[in-house]
Amino acid sequence: MKFQNLMASTGEWLRGEGPHHQVVVSSRVRLARNLRNRAFPGWAKKAERTIILELIKPRVEELPEMQEPFSELLQDLSALEKQVLVERHLISREHAAKSVGSAVIMNRKQTLSVMVNEEDHLRMQSIRSGLQLRQAFKLVDKVDSALEGKLDFAYDTKLGYLTACPTNVGTGMRASAMLHLPGLVLSDLINQVIQAVNKIGLAVRGLYGEGTEAMGNLFQISNQTTLGEKEEEIISRLNKVIETIIEKEQDARQVLIQKRPNTLWDQIGRAYGLLTYAHAMTSKEALNLLSVVKLGIDLGAFPEDKRLGIDQLFIETQPAHLQKSTQQKLNAEERDHFRAQIIRERLKSFPKPDISKVAREPETGDSEPEKHE
Amino acid sequence: MQKVNLCEGCSKEKGVQDPTGFALADLLLGIGAAEEIEKGGSSTRCPVCGFTQADFKKTGRLGCSSCYVAFAEGLNSLLKAMHKGTAHVGKLPSRAQKTLALSDRMKTLTEDLRKAVQEENYETAAALRDEIKQLESQLAGSK
Numbered sequence: 001m002k003f004q005n006l007m008a009s010t011g012e013w014l015r016g017e018g019p020h021h022q023v024v025v026s027s028r029v030r031l032a033r034n035l036r037n038r039a040f041p042g043w044a045k046k047a048e049r050t051i052i053l054e055l056i057k058p059r060v061e062e063l064p065e066m067q068e069p070f071s072e073l074l075q076d077l078s079a080l081e082k083q084v085l086v087e088r089h090l091i092s093r094e095h096a097a098k099s100v101g102s103a104v105i106m107n108r109k110q111t112l113s114v115m116v117n118e119e120d121h122l123r124m125q126s127i128r129s130g131l132q133l134r135q136a137f138k139l140v141d142k143v144d145s146a147l148e149g150k151l152d153f154a155y156d157t158k159l160g161y162l163t164a165c166p167t168n169v170g171t172g173m174r175a176s177a178m179l180h181l182p183g184l185v186l187s188d189l190i191n192q193v194i195q196a197v198n199k200i201g202l203a204v205r206g207l208y209g210e211g212t213e214a215m216g217n218l219f220q221i222s223n224q225t226t227l228g229e230k231e232e233e234i235i236s237r238l239n240k241v242i243e244t245i246i247e248k249e250q251d252a253r254q255v256l257i258q259k260r261p262n263t264l265w266d267q268i269g270r271a272y273g274l275l276t277y278a279h280a281m282t283s284k285e286a287l288n289l290l291s292v293v294k295l296g297i298d299l300g301a302f303p304e305d306k307r308l309g310i311d312q313l314f315i316e317t318q319p320a321h322l323q324k325s326t327q328q329k330l331n332a333e334e335r336d337h338f339r340a341q342i343i344r345e346r347l348k349s350f351p352k353p354d355i356s357k358v359a360r361e362p363e364t365g366d367s368e369p370e371k372h373e
Numbered sequence: 374m375q376k377v378n379l380c381e382g383c384s385k386e387k388g389v390q391d392p393t394g395f396a397l398a399d400l401l402l403g404i405g406a407a408e409e410i411e412k413g414g415s416s417t418r419c420p421v422c423g424f425t426q427a428d429f430k431k432t433g434r435l436g437c438s439s440c441y442v443a444f445a446e447g448l449n450s451l452l453k454a455m456h457k458g459t460a461h462v463g464k465l466p467s468r469a470q471k472t473l474a475l476s477d478r479m480k481t482l483t484e485d486l487r488k489a490v491q492e493e494n495y496e497t498a499a500a501l502r503d504e505i506k507q508l509e510s511q512l513a514g515s516k
Contacts (some may be wrong), residue, residue, distance in 0.1 A: 018499065034437075035438075036438055037421055037422075037437060037438060037439055038437060038438075039422045039424075039436055039437045040434065040436060040437055042432065042434050042437065043424055043428075043434070043435075043436040107485060119434070141464070145467070148466045148467065148468070149467070153466060154437075155436030155465075155466050155468075156438075156441060157461075157462075157472070158459075158460050158461065159441060159460070159461055160451075160461025160463060160464075161461075161464075162438040162441050164434045164435055165433065165434050165435075166435065166448060166451060166452055166455065167455060168416075169441075169452065169456075169461075170456065170461045171463040171464065172461060173463075183433035186406070187396070190433055214478070225456040225457045226456065227452060227456035227457065227458055227459065227460070227461060228456050228458020228459065228460065228461075228462060229457045229458065229462065229463070230462050230463045230464075231463045231464055309432075
C-alpha cells in the first residue's frame with residue numbers, strides 16, 4: 001500500500017463509531033517487546049539495528065493481520081509523511097525522529113501498527129474508535145503470540161518482558177484512551193479529575209502523549225505501571241476509571257445546561273462564528289473551537305449528521321495533513337490562512353446553532369439523563 | 374519553553390556542564406533513580422552489550438536485556454518504587470510456560486530424591502538422579 005492510499009482513507013478510529021464515542025475518541029493498547037541479548041535500539045550501532053530490523057520486519061509482514069500492509073523504512077518517508085503518521089497516532093513522535101534501521105508496518109484499516117526499532121525493538125499497537133480497550137488488547141495480544149513463535153523475545157521469569165526503559169518492564173503494555181472533556185474544562189473541574197486520576201497511578205497527558213499540551217479539550221489517560229499486575233487487570237482498572245470520567249463529563253454538561261446556559265451558548269456561538277468567518281487560524285485555536293462545536297453536536301445544538309465532518313477537521317487541520325493535502329510546503333502564516341479556508345468551506349452548509357433543541361430535550365448520549373424538575 | 378540542542382563542546386562552552394543536568398535517568402524515572410542504580414554495585418558494565426551504570430544515568434534507558442541481570446541489585450529497588458509489584462504476573466510466552474512446567478517438575482524430583490536418599494532407597498535415588506539429569510539438559514536447551 002502506498003502513502004497516497006493511506007492518506008486518502010481515514011483509519012477506523014477516525015470515523016468515530018465505537019462505544020461511548022461522544023467522550024472517548026479512541027482506545028489504544030501497545031506492547032513493547034525486544035529480542036534477547038541484542039542491544040536495545042538506543043544503544044545498538046547502525047549495523048546491529050539493521051540486522052534486528054531484517055530479523056523482525058519480514059516476520060511482521062507475513063502476519064495474516066497484515067495483508068497488503070503499509071510497510072516503510074523510516075529513511076524512505078519524508079519529514080511531512082512521518083508527521084502525518086504522528087498526527088494520526090500511527091507512530092510516536094519519537095519514532096518519527098528515527099531514520100536508518102527503523103521501520104513502520106501497518107494494516108490497511110489502520111487499526112494495527114508496528115514500529116520496529118523505536119525505543120524497543122518492537123512496539124505493536126492497536127487503535128480503535130471509542131472505548132474498546134479490550135478489543136484493542138485482543139488484537140495486539142494475538143499478534144504478539146504469533147510473533148513469539150518466530151522471534152526470541154527477551155523474557156525473564158521474574159520480571160516478565162524486558163524493555164529498554166524500566167518503566168515498561170513486565171507486561172510491556174501501555175493502554176490508553178483519548179478523552180474529549182469540554183464539559184469538565186468549561187466547569188473548571190478538569191484539574192480535580194486529573195489529580196484524582198494521578199493519585200491512583202494512572203497518567204493523564206495531552207494530545208500527543210508525554211510532555212504535550214492539552215489542546216481541543218483532549219486528554220490521554222493511560223496506565224503508569226507495568227509490573228505486578230496482569231494485563232487484563234490493568235485494562236479493567238483503566239476501564240472503570242474511564243467510565244467514571246464519562247459520567248463526570250456528562251454530569252458537568254448537564255450542570256452547564258441547567259445552571260450556566262449563557263456561558264455554554266456563548267461558547268458554542270463564538271466557536272461557530274469564528275470557524276465560519278475567520279481567515280486565519282492556528283491549529284491550536286482550530287482544535288479548541290472544533291472541540292466546542294463537537295460539544296454542540298453532542299448536545300443537539302447542531303444536527304448529528306454534521307459530526308463526521310467536524311471529527312475529520314480535527315485531523316485535517318493539523319499542520320502536516322494540511323500541507324500534504326495542498327502538496328506544497330507552507331509557512332506558518334500560509335498554513336493559518338489555508339486552515340481557515342478549509343474550515344470555512346466545510347462549515348458552509350452548517351446550520352446556526354439551535355439552542356431551543358437542547359433546552360427541550362437534553363441529549364446526554366451514553367448515560368441516563370438526570371431528572372431535574 | 375525553548376529547546377536548544379547543544380553538542381558536547383558547545384554545552385561546555387555555555388557552561389551547561391552540571392553533571393546532574395545530564396542525569397536524564399532522574400528526569401525520566403524520578404529523582405534518585407541514577408543513584409539507586411549505582412548503589413547496586415554488583416557490576417559496572419554489562420558483559421553482553423558493554424553498557425555501563427554511567428550510561429544508564431545519562432539516558433535513563435538500559436543497553437540490552439542482559440543489563441537487567443548485570444544491574445539487578447540497583448534495578449530491584451528502582452522497580453519496587455516504580456511499579457505495583459516486583460514480579461511479573463501477566464502473560465507468559467508459550468516457551469516460558471514450558472520452562473515453567475519443567476522447573477516445577479524439577480522441584481518435585483529434587484524433593485523425591487532427597488526423601489529417597491534419606492530413606493536409603495538407593496535404587497529409586499539413582500533413577501531419580503538420571504531423570505533430573507535429563508531434565509537439566511532440557512531446561513538448558515529451552516533457555
